Amino acid sequence: MFIFKVWLISIFCSQVEPTATVLDIKSKCLRDEEILQTLPVGTTASFYFRDLGPQLTWGTVFLTECVGPLVIYLMFYFHLPFIYSPKYDFTSSKHWVVHLACICHSFHYIKRILETMFVHRISHGTMPLKNIFKNCGYYWCSAAWMAYYINHPLYTTPYYGQMQVNTGLYVSLFCQIGNFSIHVALRNLKPPGSKVKKIPYPTKNPFTWIFWLVSCPNYTYEVGSWIGFTVMTQCVPVAFFTLVAFIQMTVWARGKHCSYVKEFRDYPTLRSSILPFIL
Ligand SMILES: NC(=O)c1ccc[n+]([C@@H]2O[C@H](COP(=O)([O-])OP(=O)(O)OC[C@H]3O[C@@H](n4cnc5c(N)ncnc54)[C@H](OP(=O)(O)O)[C@@H]3O)[C@@H](O)[C@H]2O)c1
Ligand SMILES: *[C@@H]1O[C@H](CO)[C@@H](O)[C@H](O)[C@H]1NC(C)=O
Ligand SMILES: *[C@@H]1O[C@H](CO)[C@@H](O)[C@H](O)[C@H]1NC(C)=O
Numbered sequence: 001m002f003i004f005k006v007w008l009i010s011i012f013c014s015q016v017e018p019t020a021t022v023l024d025i026k027s028k029c030l031r032d033e034e035i036l037q038t039l040p041v042g043t044t045a046s047f048y049f050r051d052l053g054p055q056l057t058w059g060t061v062f063l064t065e066c067v068g069p070l071v072i073y074l075m076f077y078f079h080l081p082f083i084y085s086p087k088y089d090f091t092s093s094k095h096w097v098v099h100l101a102c103i104c105h106s107f108h109y110i111k112r113i114l115e116t117m118f119v120h121r122i123s124h125g126t127m128p129l130k131n132i133f134k135n136c137g138y139y140w141c142s143a144a145w146m147a148y149y150i151n152h153p154l155y156t157t158p159y160y161g162q163m164q165v166n167t168g169l170y171v172s173l174f175c176q177i178g179n180f181s182i183h184v185a186l187r188n189l190k191p192p193g194s195k196v197k198k199i200p201y202p203t204k205n206p207f208t209w210i211f212w213l214v215s216c217p218n219y220t221y222e223v224g225s226w227i228g229f230t231v232m233t234q235c236v237p238v239a240f241f242t243l244v245a246f247i248q249m250t251v252w253a254r255g256k257h258c259s260y261v262k263e264f265r266d267y268p269t270l271r272s273s274i275l276p277f278i279l
Pocket of ligand 2: 186215216217256
């Protein structure tokens with residue numbers, strides 16, 4: 001699909017030299033829902049079109065981002081040939097934590113897929129095709145990297161045994177529920193099809209009370225859930241992925257936080273971006 005963004009330039013005296021090549025683009029980009037009749041222009045107006053290249057809808061992007069890691073992880077879990085030494089082909093690990101990790105990982109991505117289909121109200125139009133390669137490259141490679149080590153036949157279980165595994169599991173589950181609660185709260189903020197922006201506030205669900213302290217609790221919970229997964233598997237690549245995700249999430253959260261502060265004059269001052277009182 002090719003989408004053209006329409007640029008409007010209100011040039012009232014539109015005598016542009018025939019030889020002119022560079023225009024002064026002091027124009028504003030039209031929003032999708034604006035109609036010609038109501039535009040604040042005189043009798044003449046010029047439109048400039050920009051080709052944004054091939055585009056995909058956000059739903060498609062989210063789904064491809066999530067299906068990849070799900071399938072890739074399972075390939076390692078089932079010890080498909082050519083991954084580990086042939087004698088391990090199609091064998092299954094004797095450690096309970098390896099199975100638990102697989103359940104958690106799969107659950108995480110299935111949850112995301114279902115949320116994309118049934119919970120999110122995605123307001124952006126589309127995203128450039130080339131972004132999908134970047135995003136999927138990142139998600140798919142890190143899933144493969146983590147899966148390789150967790151499902152490795154020589155994987156060693158966590159140092160503190162069952163207690164450590166359980167602790168990680170509870171942290172992770174708690175954050176998954178929190179994350180889901182936030183997504184539901186964000187969904188309810190916005191009537192279907194509308195583009196109004198509102199400040200998200202805590203609701204009756206205790207998991208959303210963290211909205212008093214941070215602007216992007218969905219990211220806080222996501223980081224928490226990865227920390228839980230790290231504790232549970234005690235695996236260096238997982239810890240590394242958690243760190244990278246935390247940095248990335250902080251960048252997004254700060255951006256979102258700043259735009260909230262700019263957009264709403266009555267924005268709660270107690271809130272930080274992602275970590276209460278810290279970041
Ligand atoms: N480059 C960046 O700065 C940046 C930032 C965030 C995410 N991303 C991309 O998005 C992906 C993951 O981000 P994400 O899962 O957090 O999804 P997201 O694209 O940031 O958001 C998903 C949906 O929730 C809606 N929403 C959130 N807050 C809202 C509010 N206060 N009021 C009304 N609607 C609201 C969003 O609508 P609205 O768009 O209207 O808020 C959007 O429809 C990544 O793969 C990344 O590529 C990029
Ligand atoms: C996560 O929260 C931020 C801030 O409220 C929001 O912009 C973003 O869209 C949310 N992500 C999802 C998937 O809802
Ligand atoms: C939490 O939310 C973010 C974005 O809002 C999403 O990308 C992520 O997969 C979710 N994490 C968990 C643990 O469900």
